[in-house]
Amino acid sequence: xxxxxxxxxxxxxxxxxxxxxxxxxxxxxxxxxxxxxxxxxxxxxxxxxxxxxxxxxxxxxxxxxxxxxxxxxxxxxxxxxxxxxxxxxxxxxxxxxxxxxxxxxxxxxxxxxxxxxxxxxxxxxxxxxxxxxxxxxxxxxxxxxxxxxxxxxxxxxxxxxxxxxxxxxxxxxxxxxxxxxxxxxxxxx
Amino acid sequence: xxxxxxxxxxxxxxxxxxxxxxxxxxxxxxxxxxxxxxxxxxxxxxxxxxxxxxxxxxxxxxxxxxxxxxxxxxxxxxxxxxxxxxxxxxxxxxxxxxxxxxxxxxxxxxxxxxxxxxxxxxxxxxxxxxxxxxxxxxxxxxxxxxxxxxxxxxxxxxxxxxxxxxxxxxxxxxxxxxxxxxxxxxxxxxxxxxxxxxxxxxxxxxxxxxxxxxxxxxxxxxxxxxxxxxxxxxxxxxxxxxxxxxxxxxxxxxxxxxxxxxxxxxxxxxxxxxxxxxxxxxxxxxxxxxxxxxxxxxxxxxxxxxxxxxxxxxxxxxxxxxxxxxxxxxxxxxxxxxxxxxxxxxxxxxxxxxxxxxxxxx
Numbered sequence: 001x002x003x004x005x006x007x008x009x010x011x012x013x014x015x016x017x018x019x020x021x022x023x024x025x026x027x028x029x030x031x032x033x034x035x036x037x038x039x040x041x042x043x044x045x046x047x048x049x050x051x052x053x054x055x056x057x058x059x060x061x062x063x064x065x066x067x068x069x070x071x072x073x074x075x076x077x078x079x080x081x082x083x084x085x086x087x088x089x090x091x092x093x094x095x096x097x098x099x100x101x102x103x104x105x106x107x108x109x110x111x112x113x114x115x116x117x118x119x120x121x122x123x124x125x126x127x128x129x130x131x132x133x134x135x136x137x138x139x140x141x142x143x144x145x146x147x148x149x150x151x152x153x154x155x156x157x158x159x160x161x162x163x164x165x166x167x168x169x170x171x172x173x174x175x176x177x178x179x180x181x182x183x184x185x186x187x188x189x
Numbered sequence: 190x191x192x193x194x195x196x197x198x199x200x201x202x203x204x205x206x207x208x209x210x211x212x213x214x215x216x217x218x219x220x221x222x223x224x225x226x227x228x229x230x231x232x233x234x235x236x237x238x239x240x241x242x243x244x245x246x247x248x249x250x251x252x253x254x255x256x257x258x259x260x261x262x263x264x265x266x267x268x269x270x271x272x273x274x275x276x277x278x279x280x281x282x283x284x285x286x287x288x289x290x291x292x293x294x295x296x297x298x299x300x301x302x303x304x305x306x307x308x309x310x311x312x313x314x315x316x317x318x319x320x321x322x323x324x325x326x327x328x329x330x331x332x333x334x335x336x337x338x339x340x341x342x343x344x345x346x347x348x349x350x351x352x353x354x355x356x357x358x359x360x361x362x363x364x365x366x367x368x369x370x371x372x373x374x375x376x377x378x379x380x381x382x383x384x385x386x387x388x389x390x391x392x393x394x395x396x397x398x399x400x401x402x403x404x405x406x407x408x409x410x411x412x413x414x415x416x417x418x419x420x421x422x423x424x425x426x427x428x429x430x431x432x433x434x435x436x437x438x439x440x441x442x443x444x445x446x447x448x449x450x451x452x453x454x455x456x457x458x459x460x461x462x463x464x465x466x467x468x469x470x471x472x473x474x475x476x477x478x479x480x481x482x483x484x485x486x487x488x489x490x491x492x493x494x495x496x497x498x499x500x501x502x503x504x505x506x507x508x509x510x511x512x513x514x515x516x517x518x519x520x521x522x523x524x525x526x527x528x529x530x531x532x533x534x535x536x537x538x539x540x541x542x543x544x545x546x547x548x549x550x551x
Contacts, residue, residue: 033366060456
């Protein structure tokens, strides 16, 4: 069993953190092989930022999967660029608060999460990635939510313990959206 | 065993420190910047010295100086940066200095691109400087291997009193994977080694009328005619062919096709082999772990009467590793290639397609 995830957006949105948290949680919660590969442009903010995550029962071949089971996008640019990197029957997670465009793909599932909007309502736009991570876990169920949240607390929360509650809230809101989308999807099949 | 999630470059630096590395000099270049960055923070914590030289040329010369004192020392760079270091690398081979050099390679020739590549194979295995010297060359394909090989590289540098080279690439340097880190070499161990190295190392005159001098063209500080040094170096390279060959094979016994690759390409090739086997193809796998000395024996042991071909996969156009395979196979089997270059990653699907073509797909 191999799960491949491609996360794409703009530098500063927490794209790489999203991927690293998935890997950390997978390392802690499973004995699977885990590989993370980042790709980003030179700009500190505003440039492209994306990363590839592979969680597998067998040793991981390429650190960059040719096609992914899941694609998570935080920008129109990433949506356009990466929607075709999704396996047929795969799932596309879209932050609808920044992605105004729709995918052309008709052979994939789409989970829409207004992650940026939820984060802003909570008073800190930076937690949008954690909200989306929650939705991703809620929908896919590939890792236990508490392990993913633990990973977040250990890494980003280590520097700023006062943000712990905020991170947790963003993650939980996403988790609920993901679980609802999963239930709706199951009901429609 | 505690696993930590680390980036290849940082894992290499941490493994070096645990192996006893106490000196690093280098100069920034993508995609290896995390190595000096990590050392700059970590080396002072263990009483080591980090220096950012004014250039690669200077940094490699500083490494020559540090290595000449008998301590464990290292540098890293990438491709065109390694080219700038090649003068000092040759001098260190000339003077038999135990150091570790790591190339996190990128596209070439010249400045090439900052993206990962395997275009430094010839440079690493055959001509890292003038004078025809060779080094032991490790080629890791995972972050864990990068850790283990870096750790061992320091022991081998001390064993042979000679530079040891790690050829990795920007993918392995930038990717993150869980690793188990080796134990920290004790201060007592390192002190004993430094003491033993006083037999040849420069340690200051200490009031004595004469002291050791490190000269290029010697072996262990002992002056000799250059030809004699060249002969003794050659004898050492020949001994490596017995003692230092390292490779892995899988399913070669009944194979009708062999896929062979090293470093980052090897892990992708291995996953292609696994798929091809599931589809019923009798495919074997050969992967040199050290690319110098080249594991000729792995290819000599093949049953050529069964083989439809050997597929070499590497991220270099024109191919380089393939030439070493061709040299040992000597036309006993058709050789195919699956190549990418200039920063493009080799795709598993491309290896599978090339393998089927060579196999004579059903």
